[in-house]
Amino acid sequence: ILTKPDLVDKGTEANVVDIVRNIVVELRKGYMIVKCRGQKDINDKLTLDDAITKEKAFFEDHEQFRSLPQLRKDVEMKLSNTMQHLKIYSSGVPIAYDEKVMFMIEKINKFCNHTRSLTTGEEPQNILSGKRYITKVRKEFTDWNSFLDKNVSNFRDFLRDEVLCFDESYRGRELPGFVNYKTFESLVKNEIVKLEEPAIQKLTTVTGT
Structure with a gap:
């Protein structure tokens, strides 16, 4: 509890x-600041009610x-909203x-029902x-x-060019138009690697929606 704010330099x-x-030194329950009656107020027999009015003013x-009472109002408003949400x-x-046990079963059922309603577009109106x-x-x-459609189209053209290049330079016992399995696997893996980052970005966007 901080006192005598009127005597601060x-x-x-x-x-x-x-x-x-x-902000300066954090306490779990925070601080309070009050302006109590001074010795002159006591000598003048200032009542507690008048002292509270004087303190508020x-x-x-x-x-x-003056920002401190507003801070209190903000906290009280947030507390009220939080209690409503709870x-x-x-x-x-x-x-x-x-x-x-029954409490846990009820919560799990509610969670499953809520998840199912999200995927089917039938979530309750009150949570929309x-x-x-x-x-x-x-x-x-x-x-x-x-x-993906755009990338598949580009990959199809790229694969066709690679097959032609393979036929001309590396084809052994494979039939014309068929590349070696390991070569094909390598091409597909490279394409998947290109899609990895956009896929993660899209997943992040969806989960944050």
């Missing part, structure tokens, strides 16, 4: 704000410290063993945010299919 208020925000009017996931894990997942993924795979 001018120009160092920003450092105090960083401390309260748990001090923080709201101070150029640097309600979706029902209660916590039960204590009794039998109840734990914009387009359905399958709609987003369908576009990605449509683009991927076009990319």
Whole structure:
């Protein structure tokens, strides 16, 4: 708990704000800052209610410290939103063993049903945010299919040229138009290597959708 913010040297208020925000020295439960009654306030018999009002006015009017009440409001709003989201996931894990087993079975079933609904485009309306997942993924795979078609066409032309070159320079007992198996395998492997990076990028895009 930090006290006497009104006695902070001018120009160092920003450092105090960083401390309260748990940036300088991190504490698990963070910091609080208060402006208590000074000796003069006590001598003047300032009541606690009036002291709280005076404290609130001090923080709201101070150029640097006025951000702290807003920070509290932001935290309270995020906490409220988080609590609303947590309600979706029902209660916590039960204590009794039998109840734990049923709890786990229920969660697994819900997960499987949710995954199945995603793949069939039937996810519940209450969890939708914009387009359905399958709609987003369908576009990605449509683009991927076009990319593969283009590469297959290029590879077909490349393979034809390689077969002609093989026939002219390296063909042994193989029939005309048929390359050695190891040569063909090497050509295909090289093509697969070229597709590896685009495939990983597409997978990353889909999983992040």
